Amino acid sequence: MISFLEFEKPIAALEARIAELRTTASDSDLDIAGEISRLEKKSAGMLAATYAKLTPWQKTQVARHPQRPHFVDYLRMGFTDFIPLGGDRLYGEDAAIIGGFARLNGRRVMVMGHEKGHDTATRIKHNFGMAKPEGYRKAIRLMEMAGKFGLPVVTLVDTAGAFPGVEAEERGQAEAIARSIEACLAVPVPIVSAIVGEGGSGGAVALAAADRVLMLEHSIYSVISPEGASSILWRTPDKAPDAAEAMKVTAQDLLSLNVIERVVPEPAGGAHRDAPAAAQALFGAIEQELDALSALPAGDLLARREERFLAIGRA
Amino acid sequence: MSWLSKVRNSLGGLTKRDTPDNLWTKCPGCGEMLFTREFEDNLSVCPRCQFHGRIGAQARFDQLLDAGYAVLPAARVPENPLNFRDSKKYSDRLKIARAANPFPDALTNALGTVEGRKVVLGVQDFAFMGGSMGMAVGEAFVEAVERAIAEDCGYVICTAAGGARMQEGILSLMQMPKATVAIRRLARAGLPYIVVLTDPTTGGVTASYAMLGDVQIAEPGALIGFAGQRVIQDTIREKLPDGFQRAEYLHAHGMVDMVVHRKDLKGTLASLLEYLERKEVA
Ligand SMILES: [Zn+2]
Numbered sequence: 001m002i003s004f005l006e007f008e009k010p011i012a013a014l015e016a017r018i019a020e021l022r023t024t025a026s027d028s029d030l031d032i033a034g035e036i037s038r039l040e041k042k043s044a045g046m047l048a049a050t051y052a053k054l055t056p057w058q059k060t061q062v063a064r065h066p067q068r069p070h071f072v073d074y075l076r077m078g079f080t081d082f083i084p085l086g087g088d089r090l091y092g093e094d095a096a097i098i099g100g101f102a103r104l105n106g107r108r109v110m111v112m113g114h115e116k117g118h119d120t121a122t123r124i125k126h127n128f129g130m131a132k133p134e135g136y137r138k139a140i141r142l143m144e145m146a147g148k149f150g151l152p153v154v155t156l157v158d159t160a161g162a163f164p165g166v167e168a169e170e171r172g173q174a175e176a177i178a179r180s181i182e183a184c185l186a187v188p189v190p191i192v193s194a195i196v197g198e199g200g201s202g203g204a205v206a207l208a209a210a211d212r213v214l215m216l217e218h219s220i221y222s223v224i225s226p227e228g229a230s231s232i233l234w235r236t237p238d239k240a241p242d243a244a245e246a247m248k249v250t251a252q253d254l255l256s257l258n259v260i261e262r263v264v265p266e267p268a269g270g271a272h273r274d275a276p277a278a279a280q281a282l283f284g285a286i287e288q289e290l291d292a293l294s295a296l297p298a299g300d301l302l303a304r305r306e307e308r309f310l311a312i313g314r315a
Numbered sequence: 316m317s318w319l320s321k322v323r324n325s326l327g328g329l330t331k332r333d334t335p336d337n338l339w340t341k342c343p344g345c346g347e348m349l350f351t352r353e354f355e356d357n358l359s360v361c362p363r364c365q366f367h368g369r370i371g372a373q374a375r376f377d378q379l380l381d382a383g384y385a386v387l388p389a390a391r392v393p394e395n396p397l398n399f400r401d402s403k404k405y406s407d408r409l410k411i412a413r414a415a416n417p418f419p420d421a422l423t424n425a426l427g428t429v430e431g432r433k434v435v436l437g438v439q440d441f442a443f444m445g446g447s448m449g450m451a452v453g454e455a456f457v458e459a460v461e462r463a464i465a466e467d468c469g470y471v472i473c474t475a476a477g478g479a480r481m482q483e484g485i486l487s488l489m490q491m492p493k494a495t496v497a498i499r500r501l502a503r504a505g506l507p508y509i510v511v512l513t514d515p516t517t518g519g520v521t522a523s524y525a526m527l528g529d530v531q532i533a534e535p536g537a538l539i540g541f542a543g544q545r546v547i548q549d550t551i552r553e554k555l556p557d558g559f560q561r562a563e564y565l566h567a568h569g570m571v572d573m574v575v576h577r578k579d580l581k582g583t584l585a586s587l588l589e590y591l592e593r594k595e596v597a
Contacts, residue, residue, distance in 0.1 A: 162522075164542030164550050169560060172570050174521035174541035181495050181523060201479075201488060202522040202541070209492035223479045223488040223519070233401040233481060247484040248397050257396070259485050306496045310457060312489040313392050313450030 002273060005061045011050065014043045047269045054218065056250050057241035060226055062218040063197045067272040069279065071098055071115040071156050074196065077279035079104055079111060085142060091171060094135030096127045099142045104154065105287060110146035112139055112207065113156030130163035133176035136206050140183040152290050153191040155207040160225065162203030177206045184209035185305060190293035192286050195219045211305050212289040215251035216282065217266040222249040259312065342366050358577045367534050367577055369514060372423040372438035375473055379581050380436060384427025387462060389419045390454035397484050405482040408444065416443045420451035421476065424459040426466065430585035435463040437472040448520050449480030453490030456524060460497035469507035469588060474525040478518020491523035498527050507591035509584065512539045512562065512571065530587055531571040533562035
């Protein structure tokens, strides 16, 4: 059962009407069957039309949808033979970032990403996808190992941001993020990142200083949450929709700003309505990028990666 | 601040101290009224409680570099790339900040010497839009490092920032990896990178170039952290520890090498630069 977002209310009403008709209709009632099929067509049309012109704030809601596929879903749908690797060897294991060896259509890779969790228990276990220093330091460790053994790195980004807490600060949250960015830039193998939900600030770029950065069609990537920008710049929490608009947080915006290389289309009505189709499109795109990158010599790869970031903001 | 005093301040410290409204400075540390001239002559450190006041690029250059340094040209970057506006247009905010400050953005670099040792020194000025890191700061950082490599010397940066410049959206976030690329290039050239964390250094600046120094120095009492204290308080809903995110707290937790009083900063940098000087292979 899909839970509808606020802006999907007309579609929800239509779907409710269809469900109602289904329960009242007997199999032989051809009039009602015809009505159902008419309404289904209308509903699908409304869904497609709505999703074709989502506002940045609506996309923010879709990107955060509780039923949106998360890292563990993509792992299950896109990879085989996953061997999880745990711990930063310094302090602890942080389940907000999951990583390990896996095969992507047979290709050996190091995969890692933020996991938000899907119910109360798993959300608490994964700390809502908000990593602490040990999470980033685990990511660094895995990237270094990937470099050592020649495994391409695939990262899936989905976080509201790095965890803001006393113990995270105490253990060097800022340093861990800075080193994680550095590790991305240094890894001597192809690294492809995909923003699959929320790309929240430093906690996101820590895993996304990559050769190629992809975004799912309705994901967002931002320097600060629209709510945060609203309260700081507009001095009210109510201007988040304006902040989302002004900051240009959508995949389409970032493509036009040359900050990402590619927007991966989502199924009609968003990834949460057809997770397998979303995964298929995502992994097809990641594989294409890995193919293109693996043709480059390692020296070129690192030099191009550096130029990619140096060029941002140059007149 | 009136329009007139803004313009007066933009002229730098020369006229400022002669105007009656700037004759006295209240120490934010102990509340003592200090004679502004004496406060500034004491490196903007309170003689009573040792509170380290925030200072701009010019004062910092004068304090740390030997006479005869050259301020490097400002970085040229696209202006207001997102055509951003909140309650004000970003381009208007920039105009206001430029009218009130001596340099055109938050990071200014100079080439000079510290007790005779050549260095590029960068100073981030909190007075310019909270020191925030946008494309101009990122590009200034990269150009400073390129100059240091060309001059075969190290880069020292005094950081101060509330974080990234939100008005540049994702482009400000991208300055984190961009500056990190420059740091890697400096390292490959075998040249030192020294960070002096000054009050306050937070957000994306801390989570990138401010934490990647070969040597990390902090000024006494400086607020240094990733997340803002209000955000943390909203998350944990309890009182923050004493001295949380202050320089001394970071030192106790192993995040900086040393906390150095401003009067000792120049000498410390000179000694460090001597140790980090690249030696010819024997
Ligand atoms: Zn005082």
